[in-house]
Amino acid sequence: MTNEHTPCGRMTRRGLLANAGLAALGAALLPRAGRAWNTPASSVALARCQSYDTGLVPTLAKMFDQIGGLGRLVKGKTVAIKINLTGDPDGRVGYLPIGLTTWTNPTLIAATIHLMGNAGARRIRLLESPWKSVEPVQEYMAAAGWDSAIFTSAAANVEFENTNFLGQGTKYIRFPVPHGGHLFPAFDLNHSYEDCDVFVSIAKMKEHQTAGITLSMKNCFGITPCTIYGDGAPEDEPGLVPLGGRFPIHSGSRQPPKSSLPEIDPNSPRDGGYRVPRCVSDLVAARPIHLAIIDGIESQTGQETVGPMAKHVTPHILVAGINPVCVDAVGAAVMGFDPMADRGKAPFEFCDSTLRLAEELGVGTRDLKRIEVIGARIADLVFDFRKAGYPIPREVPDHDRPAPPAKKG
Template sequence: MGLLSTPVQIENGSVGDMKAHLNRRELIQRLGAAAAGLYLAPARLTASTPAPIAPVAISRCSSYGPEVVSALASMFDQLGGLAKLVSGKTVAIKINVTGSSTERFRGLSQGQTYWVHPQVVSATVHLLGQAGARRIRLLESPTSSKVHTLEEFISQAGWKVSELTSAAPRVEMENTNFAGPSKQYVRFAVPGGGMLFKAYDLNRSYEDCDVFVSLAKLKEHTTAGLTGSMKNLFGITPTTIYGEGAGIDEPSQEAAGGRSMLHNGSRQPSKSALPELNPHSPRDPGYRVPRVTVDLVAARPIHLSIIDGIQTVAGGEGPWARQMRTVPPGLLIAGTNCVTTDAVCAALMGFDPMADRGTPPFENCDSTLKLAEELGIGTRDLRRVEVIGVPISKGRIDFRKV
């Protein structure tokens, strides 16, 4: 079991003592964060408690070659070093490999367009191993595949699994659509009661870790405005519970399509999980998706955000977005606060991170950055953020004009 919290196991739909669970989780997370030299946000933002800040590192990186390792290593050093965060610990990495394992855009690989690139994953794993990580787990819940293992899913996209598993000692992978060997999901309570759900049932790998990393792609998102380290967590929800074809009473035995219920409230999750707080709340995806995202970030805090912006796309998060087009920012971004990191990413994409609904990139949705800031997770105010490495003004590329 990881050191950050004590799980509430889900058996026959019971919740257990969620209040005691949350108190233990919060206490131990704060102690662990203090030991790592990090700062976790208060449960709620108040006038006397400003949202936390943390530096963000930006590096130029023109290709997916050996320079990825050196660029990331330099950035991690600038942020204070990986060893004090991961040495002797289990590290879980949520990778961003959305949609199909076979669908490519204009003949380019998924990693060159709308997935995080395998070279960035491999370099991250390598550096975590060098820093003393005891165990590294790559996690994702694919929506469009019937395969049961993450290894098979990424292999279909041309990834070489052996290059990832050999990048450091004891590297594992798990398709978190399923409960896994424990055969039990874990209920993650949202501090403060949640905006859309009070709690989410997830694969226990998101619990059984000491350090949680979000490894995402720098790109726009048709529903949430932009994809970054926070939106990446939307994919930790198992489709067996939150998918279009999820079981009614219990989780399904197969991956069950897209997460439309989280987008438009077309149905409720499997009855083994908690229903949404208010079934009469707006069914608008632009209202729901940002709130689910922030719920998940609050329930499963991110300790390290890494964003692949070497080659990416604008106009959407995948080939199903009609306006999607390639963009070559040539950047890597990393930070220890997910809100601060995503705010810098927004600025690098030519957007104002202080924007609200109705203003790019949030024309049709609420701002995930604003919601997370209001919850006290981090600040989106760049005036309070130390940017290390490439200045935003030198790295910015207008995603709406390329």
């Protein structure tokens, strides 16, 4: 199985990359900031959803209909879903299950699988790169108290893969970044990101200490295998197991093994606020997202993982669409932020905007004036994350401070 078809059958991955090459030629004639005007815009479904109970499936079904229907996206296809299981599985904000605060909620994932199964998906694969681990994803879920049977019983042919290493594949797949990328020219990823027809990102609506916010695009930071992009990766070849986190991407403290392409400019800034948003925008340009879903029914403010700044909140919001930049722009707006904001302005006080950088790569527009919002109105659903959170100081985390110059190789 290769990624020969995009969800609507309009373009193969190969074709996409070829077109990306042509686009790059044209784009090269324009300064990056000037490319935003013609970036794709697509409709975004926005809904209020009170809980993960009985109202969830009909709400989600209606949203999928509003953006063109799941059938044309997934029928007969292999669907890969990147979920967000960041941090330690046994961590909790207070006594709350992690799916109510930090991780994508399991009921939302199961509901999505159920609807995709009904819409004719041939195979559905749940992907995540558990923190520094080669554990099967199901076991990682079990450590959080999840029973993976709720996913396997939601549709036929549901599978799991830990993509933090080679996993069930025989080789890593190289994904070039169209237009050359901001930070990396290409990424070497687990085969699961190639062996699918449809790629879906289901994210949690959260603030992020490094990137300001973490939505459907930032969720894809975790598709990078730590055997290549992690602290403990060997110098020459990918490691067999992930031995560290992704701090080298944050800090630029080292380059990937020689078997992978190094970053474009090893003299670029070494701070996480510069690097992480660029890496994320490169990733979503290289591995396009066909369906983006943001779980904002219940979440947390303050930080992206379990920790002292995290506070449980209940925005009661769901966002979905086929363009992740558009979806994240609407997501940012309902969190009380201006999606056109950039470094220096909330939520990007200490970082560049992933939205702007992805827009510059031609992934999609962040301009709400160009995005049709279907269902609820943004103004009616705004949940101000900053007001709802603890009064915490906004500062650069330790791991995002500039590191010494990158080593070669």
